[in-house]
Each structure stands twice: as C-alpha cells, then as structure tokens.
Amino acid sequence: MLLVWSFAALTLLAFRWIDPPTTAVHIQRHLQAWAHHKPYRERYKFVPLNQISPDLQHAVVAAEDARFYQHHGFDWHQIQIAAEDDLQGGRTRGASTITQQLVKNLFFGTGRSILRKGAEVTLVPVAEFVLGKRRILEIYLNVVEWGPGIYGAESACRYYAGIAARNIGREEAARLAAILPAPLKRRPERMNRYSALILERMSQMGW
Numbered sequence: 318m319l320l321v322w323s324f325a326a327l328t329l330l331a332f333r334w335i336d337p338p339t340t341a342v343h344i345q346r347h348l349q350a351w352a353h354h355k356p357y358r359e360r361y362k363f364v365p366l367n368q369i370s371p372d373l374q375h376a377v378v379a380a381e382d383a384r385f386y387q388h389h390g391f392d393w394h395q396i397q398i399a400a401e402d403d404l405q406g407g408r409t410r411g412a413s414t415i416t417q418q419l420v421k422n423l424f425f426g427t428g429r430s431i432l433r434k435g436a437e438v439t440l441v442p443v444a445e446f447v448l449g450k451r452r453i454l455e456i457y458l459n460v461v462e463w464g465p466g467i468y469g470a471e472s473a474c475r476y477y478a479g480i481a482a483r484n485i486g487r488e489e490a491a492r493l494a495a496i497l498p499a500p501l502k503r504r505p506e507r508m509n510r511y512s513a514l515i516l517e518r519m520s521q522m523g524w
Contacts, residue, residue, distance in 0.1 A: 330447045336363040340460050341426040360472035366455040369470045370485040376494035379518040382415040390416045390441040419457045462500045491515040
C-alpha cells in the first residue's frame with residue numbers, strides 16, 4: 318500500500334507540469350464497456366484553464382465546492398453539516414471537495430472502500446501542496462466525467478453545446494455544472510431547477 322501511495326504522490330508532483338493522459342475513471346469505463354460487450358468512444362481533450370470560460374469555472378466551483386478557495390483540501394464546515402444531517406436522519410449532504418474528487422478520479426475510480434478512502438485522505442494534502450488551487454481546478458475541469466465517454470470541459474461543451482469551452486455562456490455553464498453529480502444519468506437541458514440554484518450561488522459569490 319505504501320508503494321502505491323508513493324507512486325500516486327510522485328504522479329501528483331509530475332502533474333504539476335504534465336497533463337494527465339488518462340485517469341482511473343477513464344480506465345474503469347473502458348473496462349466496464351469491454352466486460353459488457355458495449356461500444357465505447359472516449360472524448361477527452363485537455364485544454365489550459367485560460368481556454369475554459371470563467372463562467373464555467375465559476376459554475377463548477379459554485380456547484381461542487383463553494384469554499385474551494387478557502388479550505389486546504391477538506392471542507393470541515395460541510396463535513397460537520399453532513400454529519401449532523403446523518404445523525405438527524407435527514408438527507409445526507411455531500412461534503413467532498415474538488416481536490417478530493419480529483420484525487421479519486423485520478424487514482425481510485427468510482428468505487429468505495431475503507432482502504433481507498435484512507436489513501437485519498439492522505440493524498441489530498443499532497444495535491445493541495447504540490448499542485449495549488451489553479452492547477453487543481455485546471456486538471457479537474459479537464460478530466461472530470463461529463464457523460465458517457467465525455468471527459469473534460471472542452472469535450473463536454475462541444476458535445477452538448479457545439480462550441481468550445483472558452484465560448485460557453487453563463488446559463489449553459491450552470492447547466493453543465495448541474496450534471497456533474499450524476500453525469501451518466503443527467504442531461505443539461507433537464508437541469509432547470511438546479512442550474513437556477515447554481516446561478517443564484519454564483520451571484521452570491523460575486524460572479
């Protein structure tokens with residue numbers, strides 16, 4: 318396990334300068350399609366952060382991790398809220414940060430296990446230290462799953478809107494951000510209520 322952790326940490330350091338050629342989630346989806354004898358086409362193009370619309374950057378942060386620029390990898394405020402909701406028997410709110418999601422995407426896929434969670438917890442501070450917020454956001458926006466075989470902002474914008482990521486508008490950005498929690502089930506055109514909430518959050522955050 319230590320060897321795997323060391324490899325992941327060194328890989329994170331390399332990703333400070335090198336764009337990820339693939340991720341654990343990409344590989345997982347390939348294997349799932351192969352195992353079920355289903356056709357699979359991957360759309361994945363890495364673009365610099367300055368080629369992704371600020372509206373899309375802001376929409377994703379507002380939707381996925383509103384305190385992204387304040388925390389150091391873990392949002393303890395959201396973790397406390399999620400724990401309280403769970404204890405009260407209410408609907409559990411997600412508390413996973415963009416940094417946590419990135420580490421999971423890169424190295425662990427969509428599975429859940431105690432060992433995976435433990436490794437993730439120790440790698441998140443490494444990612445924050447060696448990559449920094451701007452690079453974390455850049456990599457996340459480029460590798461995150463946005464639909465079946467669709468990875469990254471550039472591919473998502475071209476697939477759903479027919480335009481480059483740099484040209485995506487505010488409302489379209491909110492709709493794209495709205496499908497990230499369940500990209501294999503949701504479609505941007507159906508996200509009226511949630512995209513409106515994201516737009517409201519963006520305004521509250523000064524965007």
